[in-house]
Amino acid sequence: MVENFRQVPSPAEISYLWRRAGFGISVAGAEARTSWTWTQLVDELVDAPAVPLPRPASFDDPRASSADREKDLTVSWLCHMATTPAPGAEKLAWFFHNHFSCSIRKYVHPHLALRQLGALQAGSQGPFRTLLESVVLDSAMLLFLDNHLNTTGRTNENLARELLEVFTVGTGSFTQADVADVARSLTGRTIAWEDPALPATFAPHLHDHGTKTVLGRTGAFDGPGVLDVLCGDAGRWPLARRLATRLWTQWAYPRPSTAVVDEIALRFLGGGATGRALMRAVLQHPAFRSEEARSALPCTPVEVAVALHRNCELPRTNVDVHHYPALRAAGHLPFDPPNVGGWPDARGLWNPMSWWTMASIHTYAMVHLRDQGVPWYAQIKGMEPFAAATAMLRRLGIAAPTDETVFAVTAGIVARHATDQWGLDHAVFLAAALAPDTLAPV
Amino acid sequence: VLPADHTYEQALDALSQPLEVTPGGVSRRRFLQGLGAAGVLAASPAFAGRVAAAPGAPPSGPPNLVVFTLGGGNDGLSTLQPSGETLLDWIRPNLLLPRAALLPLADGWGMHPALPNLHAAWGRRELAVVGSVGASGNLSHFDSIAEWFCAGPTPSGGALAGTGFLGRWLDTHDDFADAPLRAVSLTTNVPLLLIGQRTAGCGLSTGSGYMIGDDRSNAVVSDLFNGVEVLGDRAIGDASAHGFVARLGATSVRLAARLGPAYAPPVSTGSAMVDQATVAARFLNDASLGCQVVHCSFGSFDLHVDLPLAQFALLGELDRAVGALFAGLQPDVAARTALLVHSEFGRRTWANPSAGADHGTASYAFVMGPGVDGGRVYGEHLAVDRFDAYGSPPITVRHLDLLGTIMGDWMGADPASLFGTPTSSLGLFRAGARPRHAHDP
Numbered sequence: 001m002v003e004n005f006r007q008v009p010s011p012a013e014i015s016y017l018w019r020r021a022g023f024g025i026s027v028a029g030a031e032a033r034t035s036w037t038w039t040q041l042v043d044e045l046v047d048a049p050a051v052p053l054p055r056p057a058s059f060d061d062p063r064a065s066s067a068d069r070e071k072d073l074t075v076s077w078l079c080h081m082a083t084t085p086a087p088g089a090e091k092l093a094w095f096f097h098n099h100f101s102c103s104i105r106k107y108v109h110p111h112l113a114l115r116q117l118g119a120l121q122a123g124s125q126g127p128f129r130t131l132l133e134s135v136v137l138d139s140a141m142l143l144f145l146d147n148h149l150n151t152t153g154r155t156n157e158n159l160a161r162e163l164l165e166v167f168t169v170g171t172g173s174f175t176q177a178d179v180a181d182v183a184r185s186l187t188g189r190t191i192a193w194e195d196p197a198l199p200a201t202f203a204p205h206l207h208d209h210g211t212k213t214v215l216g217r218t219g220a221f222d223g224p225g226v227l228d229v230l231c232g233d234a235g236r237w238p239l240a241r242r243l244a245t246r247l248w249t250q251w252a253y254p255r256p257s258t259a260v261v262d263e264i265a266l267r268f269l270g271g272g273a274t275g276r277a278l279m280r281a282v283l284q285h286p287a288f289r290s291e292e293a294r295s296a297l298p299c300t301p302v303e304v305a306v307a308l309h310r311n312c313e314l315p316r317t318n319v320d321v322h323h324y325p326a327l328r329a330a331g332h333l334p335f336d337p338p339n340v341g342g343w344p345d346a347r348g349l350w351n352p353m354s355w356w357t358m359a360s361i362h363t364y365a366m367v368h369l370r371d372q373g374v375p376w377y378a379q380i381k382g383m384e385p386f387a388a389a390t391a392m393l394r395r396l397g398i399a400a401p402t403d404e405t406v407f408a409v410t411a412g413i414v415a416r417h418a419t420d421q422w423g424l425d426h427a428v429f430l431a432a433a434l435a436p437d438t439l440a441p442v
Numbered sequence: 443v444l445p446a447d448h449t450y451e452q453a454l455d456a457l458s459q460p461l462e463v464t465p466g467g468v469s470r471r472r473f474l475q476g477l478g479a480a481g482v483l484a485a486s487p488a489f490a491g492r493v494a495a496a497p498g499a500p501p502s503g504p505p506n507l508v509v510f511t512l513g514g515g516n517d518g519l520s521t522l523q524p525s526g527e528t529l530l531d532w533i534r535p536n537l538l539l540p541r542a543a544l545l546p547l548a549d550g551w552g553m554h555p556a557l558p559n560l561h562a563a564w565g566r567r568e569l570a571v572v573g574s575v576g577a578s579g580n581l582s583h584f585d586s587i588a589e590w591f592c593a594g595p596t597p598s599g600g601a602l603a604g605t606g607f608l609g610r611w612l613d614t615h616d617d618f619a620d621a622p623l624r625a626v627s628l629t630t631n632v633p634l635l636l637i638g639q640r641t642a643g644c645g646l647s648t649g650s651g652y653m654i655g656d657d658r659s660n661a662v663v664s665d666l667f668n669g670v671e672v673l674g675d676r677a678i679g680d681a682s683a684h685g686f687v688a689r690l691g692a693t694s695v696r697l698a699a700r701l702g703p704a705y706a707p708p709v710s711t712g713s714a715m716v717d718q719a720t721v722a723a724r725f726l727n728d729a730s731l732g733c734q735v736v737h738c739s740f741g742s743f744d745l746h747v748d749l750p751l752a753q754f755a756l757l758g759e760l761d762r763a764v765g766a767l768f769a770g771l772q773p774d775v776a777a778r779t780a781l782l783v784h785s786e787f788g789r790r791t792w793a794n795p796s797a798g799a800d801h802g803t804a805s806y807a808f809v810m811g812p813g814v815d816g817g818r819v820y821g822e823h824l825a826v827d828r829f830d831a832y833g834s835p836p837i838t839v840r841h842l843d844l845l846g847t848i849m850g851d852w853m854g855a856d857p858a859s860l861f862g863t864p865t866s867s868l869g870l871f872r873a874g875a876r877p878r879h880a881h882d883p
Contacts, residue, residue, distance in 0.1 A: 106742075146746045146796065154795035158746050161801075165582060176581070176832075295682035329652060331631055339513075341584055344631055347686060351632060351645035352694040355687075356652040359694075363654075402684070404676070408669050426662050434670050436677070436688035 012400035016294055020251040021045045022087030024307040027394045042283045045088030046276050050121045053080045069110035074334050075320050082310040092275050093120040100135045101342040102144045104335040111197035112140035113335050124275045129231040137223050139191040139200045148190045152208035155183040162340050168230045169238040181212035185226035240265035252288050253296035297346040298440040301332040304358050311397045312365050322364040330354035362433030370425045385413040392432045398441050405435040501777040505853050505877045506726050508781045509737045514744030516785035518805035518824045520753055525552040528826045534793040537749055556758035559765040563810055567817035570870045572807040572844050574822050576837035579803040586786040591635040593845050595863035602862050608735055609638030611855055625735035628718040648709055648717040655695030656702045667695040704728055715740045719763035723770025746798040778877040780811040780852050790833045802834030813875030820868045
C-alpha cells in the first residue's frame with residue numbers, strides 16, 4: 001500500500017526529478033504530469049533523443065576572436081540547456097562534460113570545444129565505449145592531456161594516467177605499469193598540426209607497434225584497442241562502478257552504499273553499457289525517491305542560472321552580460337572546470353562568493369522584468385501581498401514553497417507595499433530569489 | 443569578476459604554436475627575451491628592506507600563516523639549479539638555465555632568475571629552503587595534493603581522511619562559530635586543506651563585485667537581508683540542503699557587510715597570483731576580521747611541455763606575489779606572518795621529448811618571514827645523480843615534518859594530535875620569534 005501510494009508523484013517530486021535529471025521544470029509543467037507513473041516520467045527524460053546545439057553564429061564570422069567564440073559557445077549552451085526539448089539528454093551530456101573534464105584554458109581552440117560538445121550530445125545516451133573514443137581520442141582531450149606529444153620511445157603519460165584514474169576504472173584498479181603501457185598504446189594519436197580545429201589524426205610512424213600489457217591483457221594495442229580492454233572484461237566492472245558512483249553522487253546523494261553502486265553498475269552493464277541504461281538505473285532505483293536523496297543536494301550554480309533563465313523567460317542578453325561572468329566568479333563556468341577531476345560536488349560549489357553571484361543574477365533579472373514592463377511581472381506586482389508572494393514563488397519554479405518562505409516573501413511585500421515601485425520590485429522579487437527554496441527546493 | 447589568468451594563457455601561448463618546438467631548443471628566442479626581463483627585475487626587488495627586522499622581544503598577537511600552493515607540480519630542479527656542471531647537463535640539457543643567469547646561493551646552487559624577491563629574502567636570512575621534500579611519492583595530482591592537504595598518519599589519511607590539517611587546526615578553537623574568517627581561501631572554493639571535522643574555512647575571491655549585503659543603507663534591501671539572516675539562523679542544525687543554503691545565505695550577507703573594506707580599492711594587477719597575495723595582506727592587516735590563515739593557489743605548473751618558458755613566467759608571478767604580500771603587510775603584522783610555498787610534487791629529472799618533465803616526487807618548499815631562520819637549506823638539495831623508481835630525485839624530508847614544524851613551532855599547535863602521528867621539527871624558526879598571544883597555553 002505504501003509503495004502504491006508512493007507511486008503517485010506530487011508536483012514537488014516531479015520538480016525534483018527534473019531538477020536532477022534535467023534543468024528544472026515549471027510548476028505548470030509538473031502539475032500537468034501528476035497523473036503519470038514514475039516510469040513514464042523517467043522514460044520521457046531518458047528516451048527523448050538529444051537535440052544538438054545549433055552552430056553559434058560567431059563560428060562563421062571571420063571577425064570573431066577566439067575569446068568571442070568561446071563566450072558565444074558557452075552562452076549558447078547555457079541558453080540551450082534552458083530551452084531544449086530534450087532536457088534529460090542535455091543533463092546527461094552535462095554530466096559527461098564533467099566526467100571528461102577538459103579545460104578550454106589549456107586547449108584554447110573554441111572549434112575543439114564545439115566539436116567535443118557535439119560528441120557529448122550525440123554520444124552520451126549511447127554505448128559508453130563509443131562516447132569514450134569520440135571524446136578521449138579527439139583533439140580537445142589530446143591537447144588537454146598532452147597526447148599530441150606522446151610518441152613511440154618518448155611517451156608522455158598524462159592522458160594515459162587520467163584515462164585510467166578519472167575516465168574509466170579509477171584509483172586502485174591499475175598500476176604504474178598499466179599507465180606506461182596505456183601511454184604506449186596511445187602513441188601516435190595526435191592533432192592535425194596544420195589546423196588544430198580539424199579532427200584528430202593517427203600517425204602510424206609515431207605509434208609504438210609493440211606488445212603491451214594492460215590490466216592483465218596482452219596485445220599490440222593501439223588507441224581504440226586499449227579502450228576495448230578498459231571497457232571489456234578486464235575493466236568493465238570497476239568502470240561501471242565508477243560511473244554509477246559518479247552519477248549517483250551528482251544526482252542523488254554523496255557516498256552511496258556498496259549495494260546501491262553494485263546494483264546500478266549491474267543494470268548499466270545489463271542494459272548494454274549505454275548512457276541511457278546508466279541514467280535509467282539511477283532514476284528507477286528506489287533510493288532515488290528517498291527523503292535522503294530529495295534533501296541531500298542543493299542546485300548547482302549552473303542549474304540556478306539555467307532555471308532562472310527559463311522560468312523568467314530572460315533574453316539571451318542577460319545570460320551574456322550577467323550569467324556568464326557570475327558563473328565564472330562562482331567557479332562553475334562550462335568548458336572551464338578547475339581540474340581533470342571536474343567540479344566539486346553540489347555543496348562544494350557553494351560558498352559566499354557563489355551565493356553572492358547567484359543572488360546578483362536574480363537582481364539583474366528583476367531589473368529586466370521591471371524595465372521591460374513584462375506583463376506577467378506587472379500583473380504580480382498588482383496582486384494582494386499573499387497572492388503576489390505565491391505567484392512569484394510559483395513563477396520561480398518552486399512547486400512546494402516552505403511556509404516560512406511564503407511568510408517571509410509576503411511580509412516583505414506587506415512592509416513595502418505602500419512605498420515606491422523600486423522598493424516593491426525588490427520586495428517581490430528579491431525576497432523570493434533570496435529564499436533558500438530557490439537554491440534548494442524541498 | 444575574477445581576473446583573467448594571464449599567466450596560464452601565456453604558458454599556453456607556447457602550446458598553441460607547436461611548430462616552434464624543436465627538440466632541445468624550445469622557443470629559445472622567446473626564452474632569452476625572458477631572461478633579459480628578469481635581469482631588470484633582479485635589479486629592483488619590489489620590496490627590498492620593506493620587511494621590518496624582527497625585534498628582540500617576540501611580536502605580540504596571533505601568528506599568521508599564508509600558504510601558496512603551486513598547483514600542478516613545480517619543477518624543483520629548475521627552481522634551484524646547481525651552478526656547476528653536473529649529470530643534469532646530460533639528462534635535461536634543454537631544461538637548464540644559463541648558469542650566468544642564476545641568482546647565486548653561495549652553496550654551489552643558484553636560484554631561478556625570475557625570483558629576485560625570494561633571493562633578496564634569502565640574503566636577509568628570512569627565506570628557508572626545504573629540500574627534497576615530498577609526500578608518499580604518488581604521481582597523481584589528486585592523490586598527492588590530498589596527501590599534502592590532509593597530512594594524516596597514512597598517505598590516504600587514515601582516520602583523518604576527508605579533512606585538511608588547517609581545517610583540523612580550526613577545529614581546535616572552541617570559538618570557531620564566531621570566527622568564520624580565521625582561515626580563508628582566495629580561490630573561491632574551499633579546498634580540502636581548510637576542511638575540518640567541526641568547521642571549515644571560508645572560500646572567497648579577490649574581487650568584491652558581487653557582494654550582496656554589503657550596503658544596508660537602503661531600508662528595503664536592508665529588511666530583506668535581515669530576513670535572510672533570520673531564515674539562516676532558524677536553519678541551524680538542519681542537515682538538509684535547504685538548511686545548508688539557508689545558513690549559507692545568512693553567512694554571505696553578514697560577511698559582505700564585514701568584508702567591504704578589505705576589497706577596497708579593487709585589485710586587478712593582471713596576475714591572479716599577485717591579486718591573491720595583495721588581498722591576503724589586507725585580510726591579515728585588518729585585525730577586526732580575525733583572520734590568521736590565508737590560502738592562495740596558483741597554476742598550472744603542470745608543465746609536460748615547454749617547461750622553461752612557462753616556468754619563467756609562472757615563477758616571475760610567484761616572485762611578484764611574494765613581494766606584494768610582504769610589501770602589503772603592516773610591519774607589525776609581517777613580524778607575525780610566515781609564508782609557506784609548496785607544490786604537490788616535483789618533476790622528473792629527465793626531460794621528456796616535449797621539452798617538459800613528467801610528474802615526479804620530491805621538490806623544494808620555501809618558508810619565509812621575519813621569524814624564519816633563513817638563508818640556509820633544511821634537508822638536502824635535490825639529488826642530481828640519484829633517482830627513485832620513477833626517475834625523480836628521492837624524497838628525504840617528509841612533508842609531515844615540514845608541516846609539523848610550521849604548525850608546532852610557529853602556530854603553537856600540537857603536531858602529534860593534529861597529524862595523528864609524531865613529527866620531528868626541522869627547526870625553521872628563530873628561537874623567540876614565535877608571536878605570543880592570549881590563546882597560548
